[in-house]
Amino acid sequence: MTVIHNPIYSSHRSSHSHSLSPSTEKNRVLPAPNQPIAKKMGGDISVLDQNILYICNKMHSLKTKLSPKEFIHAFVISAEPKVSYLQRHGAQPKGINSTMALVDVIGHEIKKTPYGREAWATFIQQEAIKILQSEEPPRGNYPVGGFHSSASVNQDFFTLEEKEAHSTQLVKHMPFLYKTLMGILNPNNMVFPVEPEESPSSENNNPEGAAREDIPEDIASIAYEDSHQGPEGHHRRLETEYMNYIGLSSSRRTAVSALKTLAKEQSKKLKSIMAKSSNLLIRPTICIDNIDMEERVHQSSIGHWTHTFRGTWGYVHLPDQKLLATLDPSELTISAYYQSLEQVKSMELNPTMFLPTLPEQEHDKKVWKSQIAKVLKEQIAESTNEDLSIPTSPPEIEVISHAAPDLHMLKLMDASDNSAEGIGQVFESIIQQTGLTGDQFFAQLQPMDGDLATIQNFNCLQNQQAPSSVPEYCMNNIVFQLGASHTLWNISSAIFSHHIGDPSNMLDCGAWQHLEALGFAAHKAIQKKDFTLMVNQMERIFEALLCYCLMVKLDLNLGKLGEERLKLPAD
Template identity: 35%
Template sequence: MPFLYNLLCSKIEGPRGTSSLDCHADLVEERSDEDDDANSAEELANFDGLVLMKSRGPAMWRTYRVQNMAQTVCAMVAFGRNRRHNGLQLGNTLMFLSGGVTERVSSYLNYIGLCSSRWMAHAALKALGKEADQKLKVRFNLNESPLLAPFLFHMPPASLLQELDPAELSVKALNNALHQASKMTICPSMFTPTLESSEHWEATLKSQITRAILRYLAKPLDGRVNLQKNPLAVHPIAPEYPNVTMLKLMIASDNSAQGVGDVFTGVIQQSGLTPEDNHDTLDNVLPIPGAAHTLWNISQAIFLAHWGNEKCSHDTGAWRTLHALGVTAKKPITKKDFNLMLCHIEKVHEANLLYCVLLVSNRGHISLAQELLAVSSETIVEWVDCTYKRFCSGQAMLADLAESSITHKNLLLRIWDFGTILEAQRAMKDSDYGRLMYMWEKWAIMTQGLRKMPHYSKHPPKLIIQLKYALPDSIAKVVLNTLLISPTGKQGHFMATDQYLEVQNYWLKYFFNHSGIGTNIDRLMDVFSSNISVLQYLLELLKLESGDEVVHQSHKNKISLDLLNNFCRMAESECIGRAPPVGLAPEATTDCYLTGIHKLQQEFTKNGLTALVSRQWRKLIKRTRSACNSITIRS
């Protein structure tokens, strides 16, 4: 085989005297037309923070291609002589299965010796599924986890275990804490901002203004003043590669007590525990709302509250800003695509902040140029401070213009509310649960004033009371440190744990719908669901074997210069940020934060706020949505 391999490499490479220019010309001819677009959306496929793009080095790409072709031919020859030499073929048939190759094409590739049979692929996946079942049972072995009971999805980082008190991690400690919480007097002051959270909120808004300036308007000439594009960290999580264990797909009723029982029964069966090992009650289960679902649903309610009225010509709600930015949406994108909704919110927020900066710097009538302005760092800080004082502070809410102009008041409320959404999203990406909790404390009040929020007007307040006042410190640390996860183990690529599960759910549907084997629910449950991470890696490996490179890249939601100038012209004509023209005034947007405070005060005066802490935790489990992460506490 070494002789055949070297012979094939020499033959494919051609004469050694071939110039690099000729090699590059051959490379251009050999590549397909679609490979020329190196930054196409089809090519930049995102795999949980991994971006695959074509190799930039032609010589390196050609060398790898020659070696890969020679290895494939040698493997085909070895497989044709002895079917037991099927390492490459078995890997190929698994990659083809994950890539959606039909059984008819797979049988032909097996005939020419390029892959194994489809039956062999399913047999391999079944073997991997059995191995995953054994690993899951070993993980759920109570004798192997002296401090923490096994988690359903991923274990907390090892560095956190040294900070926990074993006495606070028992079922008895949990039940005692919840029993004491049921007797607690809930006051509105538990949700009011503290000095630290107020300072953090001011720093957050100023960092968002600074980011908009540096991205679209100006660049500093010097570094005398440090420009903060991100607020200071509160409680960051160190990035570590997660220890993830996927359970098999379960069949259960949706949003019902029977469905919850089916889920826990499935967990007991897959973990290898007996009914004696597991509790027959729900005393050892603590439901926690998922961070991503909380962000999505509250953002949706805020976005709808600030959407505005398209029939009013002087309405400058979120729809008018999106229309000026080239987004023709007759109604807000909410349920269909949460990520697109968050992108729209970020665009509206940054465009509003940028125009506020232009008003402060007396440049609202001047079009933005392609080249950023070169100003001193002191000037940028002055613009940030003046913009915050004029449009983002509490004094701006009490100014005469805000009291007399509904349009201006709506703008201030939109900046304030959308700022909480962006800060929560960026805090999750930066793995800072302290910043995220600051926003949840604001949402606990805002959800009381938002419409059609029956669940999230109760869950965030309950969660805050549990984490800050009710639960033991060790359990609270475990909950906070498992809200976010970094699939790549790198900083800046964190996401909510429930969002990662939604991504895996998408891949499960993708593989099953593109495998060309029909709808067999047993195969979906026993083969695909437990091997979802393996199939996902194989699909990524298929691109890597084609000569692609792995690049860690975060999505950038940047607005083009022409669209920003179009928005500025609209804002200038509608006198946004100034006294509006005479005409039909738009509908006033509800100040959900102030309304929420009033509702909490009225409820506290009338009946008290004890309803925020349920005394029957079993009912709380039944009403918890499927987005919640269930954490099992060992007895």
């Protein structure tokens, strides 16, 4: 066996400096636990292992035997100036990398046994607790500190900007907790790219053997697919469950207290807005609608049964200042309103008033062509020249303002607007919430929105109190108009109901047969509480009819509609 002199021991005896140079210590990084630490020199033992054995034998041959653990422990905690000088770079930028590598190697060695893993987990847990106890956001009431009282919370607390500011403060003052939670939610540091929504008919969305939770749900005979499966879906489900646990652990008493505080603030703000409305060109619009809430009891008993609350909800919509600047103030008074009503009596109605103009007819033609081109491209054929083909998107129309409306909610009213008496109680509650007197409320033109039944009940109440010269009784300052959503629903429902046909008659060729052929239950098509679903079914029937007409026109096989598309010229 070749004898190799120990370079570390030799340099220790010959050199007065007992540490590595700063440049050497800075660039030195300990090897990973599974990485070979040195090359073998002509034998079975590497040079570094020989040096380790030599040093261990020397420590064991001392009068007071010293084990490697005792040596490292004493070396780190020693208060001797010379020893402290040797390990002066251990926690400094020059030597922190090698120090943490040493800790990692020791931890890897400890975790080789069950006892070691348990001891290591306990040690890390204690260190994590110490770090978390040392990190905390500023104490005190908001905005100086991070405490939000339910007795002083306001609406600004729920804005997106305030939420982001609160999250930024938590991340800034508690980085260890933030990184720990994010590491648990995303253990592999995966980055999920934002992809466009896939079509429900895309392939391989549900491979065989998929987990039960990945199977699309079937609601109202429509399959809703989960486009976020795999790791991304697991990440989102984990976040949802985590937030659900936070919600369940929240105090109900605190939440109710916060709601009461917000209600008081909103009540004061609403009264202030309505008090200033007398100086505006037009009062804020008051929108109301009925609401039914059922408290269901599964096992009824005396005095304990299912109860239905029938009330009215609403909000105050402040007019846009830009819109008010374009209006004539002289046309927004009660006298101008009465004068316009008098002119309606002598107005001659001409059928041409309800017909579209030439520009509107041209727009309708372009819409029809785009709808036909869309069905043709998606289901039957492709154009050989996309530049010359008809666009599949309809032409643009007049775009309304996309600015968020300024809305202020009214308190839920324990009065239903489904009768003349009920609508009167609703008005009493509105006047009370606005803080105005009867004379003030009925002295200025008041626009309101509601559905058709609400307007009919209001007209019934108004007719019962006519004739009357008292503004509180005649209520001539109230101007009701149908809400946009109610109007659209009524028109769409009337059109669909006219074409749906009789599902009980198999000889009836109404739209219900198309729905059944498309796999949708006809009796669920017209949903009063789901306007979007009703419109979607109308679109499906319309596209199916267009597809049938195009296939007949092109003399195609009606029983075969595959994925392959025909190639048709653009002209």
